[in-house]
Amino acid sequence: MRKHNKRAEVAPVYDDQFGYWGDAKNEAYLHPQPKVLNIFPVEGDPEFLVREVLKRDLSKVEKIRFDPVNVCNIACIFCCTDLKAKHAQISPESLRSILHRISQTCHRISCGCGYEPLMAKNIDEYIQTIKKVVNDEFPLKPKVNMVTNGMLLGQRNLDSLEYLDWVHISVHSHRKENFERIEKGANFDTLVSNIKNLRKKYTDLNIHIEFVVNQENKEDVEEFTHWAFEELQADSINLKRVAVESYHPRSYLYESVIAESSLGLLDEEWHKISRKIAESWPSKLAEGQVFSSPDQIITKCAMTDFIEL
Numbered sequence: 001m002r003k004h005n006k007r008a009e010v011a012p013v014y015d016d017q018f019g020y021w022g023d024a025k026n027e028a029y030l031h032p033q034p035k036v037l038n039i040f041p042v043e044g045d046p047e048f049l050v051r052e053v054l055k056r057d058l059s060k061v062e063k064i065r066f067d068p069v070n071v072c073n074i075a076c077i078f079c080c081t082d083l084k085a086k087h088a089q090i091s092p093e094s095l096r097s098i099l100h101r102i103s104q105t106c107h108r109i110s111c112g113c114g115y116e117p118l119m120a121k122n123i124d125e126y127i128q129t130i131k132k133v134v135n136d137e138f139p140l141k142p143k144v145n146m147v148t149n150g151m152l153l154g155q156r157n158l159d160s161l162e163y164l165d166w167v168h169i170s171v172h173s174h175r176k177e178n179f180e181r182i183e184k185g186a187n188f189d190t191l192v193s194n195i196k197n198l199r200k201k202y203t204d205l206n207i208h209i210e211f212v213v214n215q216e217n218k219e220d221v222e223e224f225t226h227w228a229f230e231e232l233q234a235d236s237i238n239l240k241r242v243a244v245e246s247y248h249p250r251s252y253l254y255e256s257v258i259a260e261s262s263l264g265l266l267d268e269e270w271h272k273i274s275r276k277i278a279e280s281w282p283s284k285l286a287e288g289q290v291f292s293s294p295d296q297i298i299t300k301c302a303m304t305d306f307i308e309l
């Protein structure tokens with residue numbers, strides 16, 4: 001039997017960040033003059049981080065990662081976030097107040113970074129808030145994106161999606177049984193139909209697919225890449241090695257660890273996958289990073305080292 005350390009650990013944060021999903025109220029993570037804001041609702045006191053961030057010096061903020069709600073509708077087996085907290089939501093008005101304070105320096109706005117943004121029924125209001133403050137107050141339009149598992153795309157009023165520079169959708173297999181085993185509670189057919197409808201409705205929207213490679217889907221990678229470009233008409237794909245080192249004690253990854261379910265990849269396995277992808281796509285498509293500069297362009301790329309949200 002594999003041994004594991006039952007005490008869940010949390011990852012360190014970078015010095016210039018404000019707000020940390022692993023320990024929201026810890027002063028140590030509330031930087032006095034941050035460059036990156038991680039703003040999400042806190043259980044029992046949804047606007048805690050909003051109140052605190054508005055007290056800080058925000059003159060150097062380059063990027064905001066904003067979650068309107070602190071819940072998700074599915075349960076990925078490698079999810080390291082606390083998804084057992086009671087529902088909490090930050091108002092669009094609070095988002096407006098923060099954007100107003102960072103308008104002169106911020107060049108990236110990401111919506112839905114730790115949780116599922118479409119769990120906010122009024123998600124379109126947040127996008128419209130971003131659009132309005134940017135139009136009225138930002139000297140330059142920042143890159144704006146949304147990160148979602150895509151399951152609720154068909155159920156929300158999303159009239160403002162064309163304002164996004166890209167939508168970032170997690171899809172962890174093209175095989176229904178693997179997909180539904182990894183993304184528990186999600187229905188594969190619904191997701192595929194949602195993405196295809198999105199493609200039809202917003203022909204110019206950049207659709208980025210995120211695939212987290214782990215023991216359950218490592219054999220799917222090569223076929224998946226072709227399927228996602230050809231069938232889903234994705235603009236870019238990121239194949240990311242699963243991270244299993246740190247997790248919240250109330251996360252699904254912690255449950256996987258407790259259940260002795262080994263999701264992590266050996267270095268050799270990861271290198272083999274990287275080689276296969278490099279061979280299966282022309283080098284100009286298989287190399288290079290997307291979203292790695294302030295200009296943040298999306299290219300049709302089968303593999304990136306990282307996606308900077």
Ligand code: SF4
Nearest residue numbers: 072074075076079149
């Ligand atoms: S990793 Fe999965 S379970 Fe976790 S927030 Fe994202 S979509 Fe939800």
